[in-house]
Amino acid sequence: MTSAVRHSHRRHVMFSERIDRLQPSPIREILSVIDRPGMVSFAGGLPASETLPDWSGTASADVLQYGPSEGEPALRQVVSERLRSLGVDAPPERVMILGGSQQGIDLVAKLFIDRGTPVAVESPTYLAALQVFRLYGARFVDLDVLGENLARLAYVIPTFANPTGACASDAERDELARRCLSAGTVLFEDDPYRDLAYDDCDRRPVASRMSGGSWVYQGSFSKTFAPGLRLGYLAASAELFPRLVMLKQALDLHTSRLSQSIVLEAVTDPGWDARVEGLVRFYSSRRDAFESAMRRHLGDLAEWHTPRGGLFYWLRLNEHIDTRPLLAEAIRRNVAFMPGEEFFPNEPVLGTMRLNFSHASGDDADRGLATLAGLLRDRTR
Ligand SMILES: Cc1ncc(COP(=O)(O)O)c(C=O)c1O
Structure with a gap:
């Protein structure tokens, strides 16, 4: 030709x-x-x-088979325990293992954003979240006036934010949850840095203050373990979770079982x-x-x-x-x-x-x- x-x-x-x-x-x-x-x-x-960890490769051959879209039960259990200890209402059946928390941003964007959907974000905020939200057609609005701007979704990084490093106070977290609840806005809390705390700071998730509301909370193993494994997780309120699972099924069937087994071994090790x-x-x-x-x-x-x-x-x-x-x-x-x-x-x-x-x-x-x-x-x- x-x-x-x-x-x-x-x-x-x-x-x-x-x-x-x-x-x-x-x-x-x-x-x-x-x-x-x-x-x-x-x-x-x-x-x-x-x-970065040394890895000597002890995973069993099972990990080479297809697995569940929600993730490996044992890893979901560990994440659930951790989130519950932070006050987040996240039983294992509402925890999903992600191919990096960046994937959670895409899933949540797909769930909520059409062309022109008002999405409240901090300014400045994580640029790769903006990239995804823009792709789906988001119109960015101010977090401070959720009720007035009819934001459907509020994306926030309250703990050691990217890019500012800021950590919201306890009162600010309460206020944000209150605003989301009274405006009927879905809270989307992105929390990949919470374990990297060098000085005292209120870190209790905003999602733990959202009783009765709609929320998604997500975290990552990239910053505490190894970004190349592409491993993150989310938990969500009951009416959102099944739809997020269907989006995950459609996207990649499930997250790498090899990555999940490596991370499970690491986080359950007494040395974690x-x-x-x-x-x-x-x-x-x-x-x-x-x-x-x-x-x-x-x-x-x-x-x-x-x-x-x-x-x-x-x-x-x-x-x-x-x-x-x-x-x-x-x-x-x-x-x-x-x-x-x-x-x-x-x-x-x-x-x-x-x-x-x-x-x-x-x-x-x-x-x-x-x-x-x-x-x-x-x-x-
Ligand atoms: C705020 C925020 N969310 C999500 C991510 C994506 O992380 P992951 O490696 O878990 O996909 C990053 C990575 O830098 C980030 O800063």
Whole structure:
């Protein structure tokens, strides 16, 4: 077939109308360059490579067979116990194991969002959730006026938010649950960072305050164990759960049983709590070293709050320049960061940046921050 003929065939390919709203994920695009030798990456939420588990492969051959869409019963049981200990009404039969919590975002979006559906989000918020919600046609509205804007869904990251690192107070959590309940809005709480707490902070899930309302709560094993296994979980109120299971059936039948067996073995090992405590100590000292390096290099260029947990610093530059065009130049100088503008649902606030502090070693972080500071000085002079 000649290329001209092939071309004429392609012109007739028709996509669904939602594909007009499909945008590439800026973070996935940046991650594709971070393996380059010498690159310091503050861009993704990557765990430090040295914290990843050793794995010697003891799973039984059963895991090679098809399994249940809801997930392995033993793992659902463990997750249920954990969620119930946090006050979330999550019996094992309302827990589903996900192929990463990113998958939960897609399932929940499919369940609720049509073109123009009002979805309340924080501003800024997790950009890969915005990417999914946009694809399904969401119209982003303000969390503070749920009753007035008729939001069908409220997506929130109350504990060590991505990108800001903020942790909502007990009163703020109560207030959010109260607003969702009185407006009849479905709460969608995304909680992948809750175990990475370096300082005291109220962390009781908002979902535990939603008695009588509709809610989905989700968590992840990516930040405490291994993101490459793609393992997360959700629990939901009774009227939502069966529909989420049907969406999961339609999407991928079930999550990898090999990944589930590896995670089950890890989380039921007597050493699990010690592993998480070790991670918290490791990242807490990484955060402190990163903060000192930021004060040295960026102290006169930006301001920030010290995050009490999670993996990110959120910077507000003194000069309100758009940081998106700086990224290509930073990558040329072997530093990657996330332009903050990408995290806003509507109009972006300029002069913002998200820096991940968990992945780069102390020396690399120091070098990367010095480079970033040089770039900002060049731009703002
Ligand atoms: C807020 C938030 N939700 C979901 C995810 C996706 O995580 P997972 O690896 O479990 O898919 C991330 C990853 O960084 C995140 O920050």
